[in-house]
Amino acid sequence: MKFESPTIKDIAKALNFSTSTVSRALRGSYEISTDTKKAVLEYAEKINYRPNPIALSLKERRTRAIGVVVSEIANNFFSQAINGIESIAYNRGYHVIITQSHESAEREKVNVEHMAARGVDGLLVSISAEATDISYLKDLHEKGLPIVFFDRVTDEIDTYKVVADNYLGAFHATEHLIYQDYKKIAHITSSPHLSITRERLDGYKAALEKHKIPFNETLVKYCSHGGMIEAEIEDALTELFKAKVKPDAIFTAGDRLTIVTFGILKRMKQKKEVGFTGFTNTQVGDLFSPALTVVRQPAFDIGQTATELLVQLIESKRPITEFETRILKTSLIIRESSAKKVPL
Amino acid sequence: MKFESPTIKDIAKALNFSTSTVSRALRGSYEISTDTKKAVLEYAEKINYRPNPIALSLKERRTRAIGVVVSEIANNFFSQAINGIESIAYNRGYHVIITQSHESAEREKVNVEHMAARGVDGLLVSISAEATDISYLKDLHEKGLPIVFFDRVTDEIDTYKVVADNYLGAFHATEHLIYQDYKKIAHITSSPHLSITRERLDGYKAALEKHKIPFNETLVKYCSHGGMIEAEIEDALTELFKAKVKPDAIFTAGDRLTIVTFGILKRMKQKKEVGFTGFTNTQVGDLFSPALTVVRQPAFDIGQTATELLVQLIESKRPITEFETRILKTSLIIRESSAKKVPL
DNA sequence: CTGAAAGCGCTAACAA
DNA sequence: TTGTTAGCGCTTTCAG
Numbered sequence: 001m002k003f004e005s006p007t008i009k010d011i012a013k014a015l016n017f018s019t020s021t022v023s024r025a026l027r028g029s030y031e032i033s034t035d036t037k038k039a040v041l042e043y044a045e046k047i048n049y050r051p052n053p054i055a056l057s058l059k060e061r062r063t064r065a066i067g068v069v070v071s072e073i074a075n076n077f078f079s080q081a082i083n084g085i086e087s088i089a090y091n092r093g094y095h096v097i098i099t100q101s102h103e104s105a106e107r108e109k110v111n112v113e114h115m116a117a118r119g120v121d122g123l124l125v126s127i128s129a130e131a132t133d134i135s136y137l138k139d140l141h142e143k144g145l146p147i148v149f150f151d152r153v154t155d156e157i158d159t160y161k162v163v164a165d166n167y168l169g170a171f172h173a174t175e176h177l178i179y180q181d182y183k184k185i186a187h188i189t190s191s192p193h194l195s196i197t198r199e200r201l202d203g204y205k206a207a208l209e210k211h212k213i214p215f216n217e218t219l220v221k222y223c224s225h226g227g228m229i230e231a232e233i234e235d236a237l238t239e240l241f242k243a244k245v246k247p248d249a250i251f252t253a254g255d256r257l258t259i260v261t262f263g264i265l266k267r268m269k270q271k272k273e274v275g276f277t278g279f280t281n282t283q284v285g286d287l288f289s290p291a292l293t294v295v296r297q298p299a300f301d302i303g304q305t306a307t308e309l310l311v312q313l314i315e316s317k318r319p320i321t322e323f324e325t326r327i328l329k330t331s332l333i334i335r336e337s338s339a340k341k342v343p344l
Numbered sequence: 345m346k347f348e349s350p351t352i353k354d355i356a357k358a359l360n361f362s363t364s365t366v367s368r369a370l371r372g373s374y375e376i377s378t379d380t381k382k383a384v385l386e387y388a389e390k391i392n393y394r395p396n397p398i399a400l401s402l403k404e405r406r407t408r409a410i411g412v413v414v415s416e417i418a419n420n421f422f423s424q425a426i427n428g429i430e431s432i433a434y435n436r437g438y439h440v441i442i443t444q445s446h447e448s449a450e451r452e453k454v455n456v457e458h459m460a461a462r463g464v465d466g467l468l469v470s471i472s473a474e475a476t477d478i479s480y481l482k483d484l485h486e487k488g489l490p491i492v493f494f495d496r497v498t499d500e501i502d503t504y505k506v507v508a509d510n511y512l513g514a515f516h517a518t519e520h521l522i523y524q525d526y527k528k529i530a531h532i533t534s535s536p537h538l539s540i541t542r543e544r545l546d547g548y549k550a551a552l553e554k555h556k557i558p559f560n561e562t563l564v565k566y567c568s569h570g571g572m573i574e575a576e577i578e579d580a581l582t583e584l585f586k587a588k589v590k591p592d593a594i595f596t597a598g599d600r601l602t603i604v605t606f607g608i609l610k611r612m613k614q615k616k617e618v619g620f621t622g623f624t625n626t627q628v629g630d631l632f633s634p635a636l637t638v639v640r641q642p643a644f645d646i647g648q649t650a651t652e653l654l655v656q657l658i659e660s661k662r663p664i665t666e667f668e669t670r671i672l673k674t675s676l677i678i679r680e681s682s683a684k685k686v687p688l
Numbered sequence: 689c690t691g692a693a694a695g696c697g698c699t700a701a702c703a704a
Numbered sequence: 705t706t707g708t709t710a711g712c713g714c715t716t717t718c719a720g
Binding site: 351353403 | 714
């Protein structure tokens with residue numbers, strides 16, 4: 001089944017002009033007579049002519065498309081970030097191609113390379129939990145493909161980055177738990193490769209230190225699949241509660257991680273006893289039981305900012321060499337799940 | 345900033361062949377000598393040659409891309425459906441372009457036409473709540489663009505459709521509420537234009553009828569923006585509870601609708617008194633308070649099935665004229681929110 | 689077995 | 705003001 005659209009040629013033939021005249025008329029070139037323009041425009045309208053963007057891309061070496069790689073869209077943070085991305089891209093005349101890595105390094109690579117080959121003008125990337133080797137990204141970047149990282153960033157590539165203030169977000173969340181009289185705060189986090197993991201861990205440690213609580217390595221659990229594998233989290237929790245130093249509170253470091261951990265805790269009937277807070281952008285934290293204390297990232301803003309920077313990169317005439325990392329504030333929304341510890 | 349990839353020409357020049365020889369060698373044509381092939385392949389590998397898909401599309405009039413239009417990805421049903429779509433598309437060699445209408449008819453049209461112009465090989469569409477005029481879709485379809493509808497379908501276009509069994513899903517949910525001794529069951533639903541709205545309403549009515557409960561028009565509230573505008577739902581609820589016949593239970597007809605309604609009810613402190621169930625694919629219904637009784641759609645399956653049918657349509661040599669509508673079963677997951685009515 | 693040339697839809701330098 | 709032509713990267717007749 002083919003599906004044909006009218007071309008410039010059709011217009012030219014019908015009106016007895018050359019294709020170049022039609023082309024120019026269509027784009028309102030000043031060197032075309034008003035009559036011709038009018039005739040062409042009218043006829044084009046009549047047959048519902050649409051320029052073929054593929055041909056345009058081939059010619060102009062640009063597609064006006066930007067590619068996005070996230071771990072998954074069924075994640076409150078990313079779906080909100082994507083809305084931010086779209087909102088900017090849309091009125092800058094770009095369209096957005098979304099792909100999911102599902103936290104798989106291989107899938108991420110395939111997606112990126114597909115989009116690069118397909119000729120996106122630039123890439124918005126949030127690195128997957130399992131990715132360790134990002135040399136393929138580095139190659140593309142060195143070849144001149146504009147890339148902006150958001151949320152999960154890397155030091156290995158020098159470009160714009162947009163992140164939440166993970167350090168402070170984690171710091172405040174942890175300190176909040178401390179103020180609520182929790183002392184043995186476990187931290188469940190994602191793959192240690194990720195920037196967000198390190199930053200949030202650092203914030204957690206800093207809060208402990210400030211309040212003279214010794215850091216205990218066994219209270220930190222890494223889930224290298226970022227919560228995609230529920231058993232991983234279940235194991236982590238089991239270990240935590242089997243250890244001699246049992247946690248009295250839990251602080252989780254990612255959207256999926258938070259929701260899944262919360263669910264497991266509830267099933268384990270541990271819910272009542274432990275304080276709980278975590279990074280998540282869920283809209284329904286207040287509907288949970290107990291209502292969830294959360295660290296919320298400015299996902300929409302992050303998406304918008306990253307896109308603005310990317311478009312800037314794409315459209316800049318001369319290579320940009322000075323890059324900044326934008327850090328946006330998180331907010332701590334305090335609800336029931338982190339309520340003051342009840343003395344035993 | 346441009347970002348250049350090696351072309352066939354580069355290979356030809358380096359190896360002193362014509363571009364056609366290189367092209368043939370690359371695709372392993374039988375009429376090329378083994379030596380030549382080997383040389384070309386090796387060199388291509390060495391410089392990391394990738395065929396330019398844009399040029400290919402221009403030539404072959406196909407892109408191996410399928411376009412998706414949903415109202416929003418931050419919706420459990422759609423993000424799960426998209427995962428189903430991707431899973432099939434991916435291993436059939438298609439890539440997936442996702443766009444969101446945000447329930448806006450205009451945005452939907454822009455997206456569809458952009459993708460059509462951009463040359464997707466086919467479209468997977470779930471109609472937006474605000475769409476009334478879909479003649480532009482009809483046009484494209486008549487011109488030969490393969491389209492499969494899923495979830496929110498239309499009678500106006502004859503093609504494959506994949507939906508959940510909305511009628512039975514609504515029927516069972518309503519009947520369940522009736523069995524729990526609720527008698528005045530309100531129905532909060534989306535735009536009356538949508539197929540899912542009609543089907544679910546019919547199921548609701550049928551259950552009432554079966555149990556000899558008179559249908560009361562004032563208990564049905566239409567939110568034509570499908571829950572995108574919270575005030576709309578808030579107004580609906582206020583009206584319901586101000587009326588002389590107050591509902592003792594509520595049945596909601598869509599993912600977003602369900603979550604938002606539940607949240608508002610909770611804020612209104614009406615939660616305790618009314619039975620509640622609704623269509624939603626949330627994964628965390630059991631974490632809510634009260635835990636949510638839900639009608640769950642086989643979103644992943646719907647996505648997969650729709651994609652299989654679309655690929656079939658795209659790849660079929662001769663036009664297909666016999667279309668079916670696949671109807672997949674929903675499941676009712678019973679939890680606390682619909683617990684038996686406490687007698688006053 | 690290999691090359692020259694045309695063409696997919698469009699733009700732009702060059703001619704007229 | 706308009707037409708001719710070449711070319712973007714690739715495939716594919718048609719000729720050797």
